[in-house]
Amino acid sequence: MALDAARREELRRLLDIFVETRSQEAAARLIEGHLPLARHLARRFADRGQPLDDLVQVASIGLLKAVERFDAERGVEFATYAAHTILGELKRHFRDAGWAVRAPRRLQELYLELTRLVDELSQSLGRSPTVAELASSAGVTEEEVLEALEAGQAYRSSSLDAPAPGADGDASVASTLGQVDVAMATAEQRAELAGLLDRLATRERRIVHLRFWEDRTQAEIATELGISQMHVSRLLAKSLAALREVSA
Amino acid sequence: MAERKGAGDEIRLEVPTTPDLLRLVRVVASGLASRLGFPIDAVEDVRLAIDELCWTVASRAELTSTLAVRFVILDAAFTVEARLQPAPAEAAVAALSALSQRILDTLVEDYALLAPSDGQGAGFRMRTKRG
Numbered sequence A: 001m002a003l004d005a006a007r008r009e010e011l012r013r014l015l016d017i018f019v020e021t022r023s024q025e026a027a028a029r030l031i032e033g034h035l036p037l038a039r040h041l042a043r044r045f046a047d048r049g050q051p052l053d054d055l056v057q058v059a060s061i062g063l064l065k066a067v068e069r070f071d072a073e074r075g076v077e078f079a080t081y082a083a084h085t086i087l088g089e090l091k092r093h094f095r096d097a098g099w100a101v102r103a104p105r106r107l108q109e110l111y112l113e114l115t116r117l118v119d120e121l122s123q124s125l126g127r128s129p130t131v132a133e134l135a136s137s138a139g140v141t142e143e144e145v146l147e148a149l150e151a152g153q154a155y156r157s158s159s160l161d162a163p164a165p166g167a168d169g170d171a172s173v174a175s176t177l178g179q180v181d182v183a184m185a186t187a188e189q190r191a192e193l194a195g196l197l198d199r200l201a202t203r204e205r206r207i208v209h210l211r212f213w214e215d216r217t218q219a220e221i222a223t224e225l226g227i228s229q230m231h232v233s234r235l236l237a238k239s240l241a242a243l244r245e246v247s248a
Numbered sequence B: 001m002a003e004r005k006g007a008g009d010e011i012r013l014e015v016p017t018t019p020d021l022l023r024l025v026r027v028v029a030s031g032l033a034s035r036l037g038f039p040i041d042a043v044e045d046v047r048l049a050i051d052e053l054c055w056t057v058a059s060r061a062e063l064t065s066t067l068a069v070r071f072v073i074l075d076a077a078f079t080v081e082a083r084l085q086p087a088p089a090e091a092a093v094a095a096l097s098a099l100s101q102r103i104l105d106t107l108v109e110d111y112a113l114l115a116p117s118d119g120q121g122a123g124f125r126m127r128t129k130r131g
Helices: A007-023 A024-043 A052-069 A079-094 A104-123 A131-138 A140-153 A173-183 A187-197 A202-212 A216-225 A229-247 B019-035 B038-056 B098-107
Strands: B010-016 B066-075 B078-085 B109-116 B123-127
Touching: A007 A079, A024 A079, A024 A229, A052 A079, A079 B019, A104 A140, A104 A216, A104 A229, A131 A140, A131 B019, A131 B038, A140 B019, A140 B038, A187 B019, A187 B098, A187 B109, A202 A216, A202 A229, A202 B098, A216 A229, A229 B038, A229 B098, B010 B019, B019 B038, B019 B066, B019 B078, B038 B066, B038 B078, B038 B098, B038 B109, B038 B123, B066 B123
Parallel strands: none
Antiparallel strands: B010 B066, B066 B078, B078 B123, B109 B123
């Protein structure tokens, strides 16, 4: 992570400005200047089964916290302090994401096969298959099916930073949000709920809306969105986990 | 070994309230749902409901708390009752957010948060819906 002397000097100068003025512009440039450090540290954790992009995002949050909390009086170099804070954030991320245990390859492959089988069997049976039926079709035990489900739905906290509403071109979804409000008791609850759901990406918000406000089944939602039922299930679990996180 | 699926059978589990171990409640619940022949989407509903309720209760737990969970098998459903152990010093009662209520209304037949009582901490109970 060697920076050339001029760049180091520039960052030092920015830090002085920030310490003195708490200027947002200086903060933003400091963050930008230290992003390579955040990326470098994120890569150290890249073999733990989480996408590098997610880790970089976590590291960036650590960097942001470092800028906000840095106290020049302590006599510590900012880069040292930032590295410490970023590593702390990354470690905390892995500790808190205990549900996101890396799945063995055989379970990942079984999960993918189950994704296909759920749709196939749903079509041939005219209803959602049972775990026993899935196990029989896949030639595995029911426990293995359950294990694969668990592995396939390992939660990640990234869905809150997914594309902004409308980013995937589905403009009609935003208008359905208004209907979300109908059953909520108070204006305060409505506002809180709309604010929460707004944090989800458009597709996830639509799935949550269809499932919990229109009482549509996962299979119906899958058909409407042209994705597999298991994918709907996974996105639902992910969205609810993300909403819990943000409302904590 | 003879297989029995008798209504009234109970399973008890006591887990620390850390996310990686609370997932065991979800694992047992989905195992039971599977054993009772729930379709896969209903199994998923059970998992989501357990997540929602465990999170609500565990968010008030102290670091050393455990969650004592009792599953009771019924004819074609099961109930889950969970209590924090020991009861937190301050008897904080968890509350369900409007969103959690909406989610649980959809996913399960019946649910409630339980207030601390008789030395037991706050908790929840739920009854599954087979779908």
